[in-house]
Amino acid sequence: MRIKKVEAWWVRIPIEANRQHRSDFGRLTTFDAAILRIETDDGIVGWGEGKNAAGSAGHYGTLVHMLNHEVGPKLVGKDPADITTLWEMLYNGVRHETASQSGHAMPELSRRGLSVAAISAVDIALWDILGKSLGVPVWQLLGGRKAERLPAYASGGWESADKIGEQLKSYVASGDFRAVKMRVGAMDGAPHLSAARVRAARAALGPGVELMVDAHGTYTVADARRFVQLVSDCDLAWFEEPVSGDDKSGMAEVRSAGNVPIAAGESEATRFAFRDLAVLKSVDIFQPDPAFCGGITEAMRIGAIASAFNLRFAPHLWAGAPCFFSGLHICAASPASFVIEYSLGANPMIHDLVEETVEVRDGMIAVPDKPGLGFTINERVLEAHAQSK
Structure with missing residues (x-):
């Protein structure tokens, strides 16, 4: 099993006016996130999510671009079951092989923020794939x-x-x-x-x-x-x-x-x-x-x-x-x-x-019993609210 395709969207779903609330983040009119889809060569799809903004609102264009154009290409062709290895590869960047051989982290300089948000989205999707491939829920x-x-x-x-x-x-x-x-x-x-x-x-x-x-x-x-x-x-x-x-x-x-x-x-x-x-x-x-x-x-x-x-x-x-x-x-x-x-x-x-x-x-x-994370994405809602990449 190999990773075939990695695709992310900035999903922005409006909140009904009568259900909006105001806090120190201001009035929240939309719910936003970076939603990630990873597909394997045998057709298994895993879903992930990355966050980089306050509350449930914010701008996700940069994170989505990073997932689609920087992180995604590094994953294509990899075994999605190598979850920890891929985590460390993305965290340590160009020094990941040296870090692996040395037995300690050597993270890239940008080791927080967007970098870890992108890793988060990938990691969640990979666990979803692993559970589905084995026919068991992730908690197992x-x-x-x-x-x-x-x-x-x-x-x-x-x-x-x-x-x-x-x-x-x-x-x-x-x-x-x-x-x-x-x-x-x-x-x-x-x-x-x-x-x-x-x-x-x-x-x-x-x-x-x-x-x-x-x-x-x-x-x-x-x-x-x-x-x-x-x-x-x-x-x-x-x-x-x-x-x-x-x-x-x-x-x-x-x-x-x-x-x-x-x-x-x-x-x-x-x-x-x-x-x-x-x-x-x-x-x-x-x-x-x-x-x-x-x-x-x-x-x-x-x-x-x-x-x-x-x-x-x-x-x-x-x-x-x-x-x-x-x-x-x-x-x-x-x-x-x-x-x-x-x-x-x-x-x-x-x-x-x-x-x-x-x-x-x-x-x-x-706690879900279905294989993977246990949910089914509503593709119509995703398509309706996905922003351009």
Whole structure:
């Protein structure tokens, strides 16, 4: 089996006006991603996804061009089952043979950002191909699954203080969720304004529902510490991305300022960045995004680091179908995982892009049993919303 064709598209799907929300990213009117298709010479197709932009919106022209014209040609003729070898080849670039012989990484200078986003898309598609070629789901190739269904939390929460309780309660009712996440930070302004929204949310939800908050890295260390003190009695399950991912030592300061667990990692790429988060004692929960951190291969390595440092693992899955389904398989196989992020914002990149129905029941989501990643791309939707290459 050899790779025959590699093709990527910038897919941009409009979000209905009445389902759009506003956050520190502004008003999101489209859901965007780089969607990758890899075909083998015996007709097996694997789908991948790469991400390089904020939230669910952004420009993917450069990443798609890179996949089609730089990365793709390197893959044609290769064995798609050589997943780790191809990962290291793309990561180490022209020195990949020397790195392989030496037994340690010698990455290209551009070892983060677009480079790893492209590797992520390729890696996800290769696992999809391997599973399909063997007739088994990816979780089985990763070592098996620990459960047929996994707990999920409702991810959303942008409303004002007088409406946030109603919004989050609607999430709980829609899928019997036992945990919800809301946004805080720059979208509100001062920390006390975010704290007021959190207090309103906790009052509406009561003590029986887990409540997480996400600042998208928009606080300073001082403001994040103020926020932690202001909500110290709200029993938060975690405080996500309190400060910029570039300030890992600052994140450690926030973690030590209170008793709220700190979660982060959606902006991080590769196991090396997560090693630093662990060593600096910056976080309690790793949140790698499979479409940005390095794909399924790297996410499993990151999960192993979490387990080694007695940390927990909850991937960032505000994404399209290839990334989201990857997260299901990763979490099913990882000893450190404990919950799945499920978007309650408009997400046509999951619900419209695939033929399958993706839903949460009784606060749980099923792990796919089909070969590969377990989804079928809706070719009509892809064709309708694919931008020119």
